[in-house]
Amino acid sequence: QPELRESGPKVVKSSETLALTCSVSGGAFNSYSWTWIRQSAAKGLEWIGRVYSDGNTHYTASLAGRVTMSVDTSRRQFSLNVTSVTAADTALYFCVGRNILTGRDYWGQGTLVTVSS
Amino acid sequence: QSVLTQSPSVSAAPGQRVTISCSGSRSNIGRFPVSWYQQLPGTAPKVLTYDDDKRPSGIPDRFSASKSGTSATLAITGLQTGDEADYFCGTWDDSLSALLFGGGTKLTVL
Secondary structure: OOEEEEEOOOEEEOOOOEEEEEEEEOOOHHHEEEEEEEEEOOOEEEEEEEEEOOOOEEEOOOOOOOEEEEEEOOOOEEEEEEOOOOHHHOEEEEEEEEEOOOOOEEEOOOEEEEEEO | OOOOEOOOEEEEOOOOOEEEEEEOOOOOOOOOOOEEEEEOOOOOOEEEEEOOOEOOOOOOOOEEEEEEOOEEEEEEOOOOHHHOEEEEEEEEEOOOOEEEEOOOEEEEEO
């Protein structure tokens, strides 16, 4: 089963780009879809989108236009970029792997990203 | 307000049984499998059940889940103080084309 770990800056300036990477160890990489979820007091758990091992992506409508996800199967990593961030993007960001066959999730520990003015 | 509706809080005494409900619609719970998560303070959500009623290895059988129509239920028996946490349901929604989560239910073990 996979273990996931988020990495990236913990503070991002307003209007700049939030960039996070998730490194995956264990598990058959192509057997999962790779998802980003964030959690804030204001919005609770919020699904941002997912990327498949073939690069296909699906984003939540509320963030489409600002979100880009990519995957690097050789490095067993996937990434999240959110442009033009505001204070509303301050949240705990989780990377999650979902087994395509079973639907079972595997969560990273999460990383708190704060947008500063 | 979440599309998946959960009661904000529930409480019970140690050793007792508690149920947590998640109410949705035909475009989400009525059509797609539901997962339940436990989140202890300062930690990531932990999968308690998935695919409506399946438990990952290592999850005690005190935790069980079911689904009927457009509602899902998590039951916890033999409550322990360590079960105090926030519990979330989650499933796909066809209308919104997004993964949704309930607002969470805070369990207090008195």
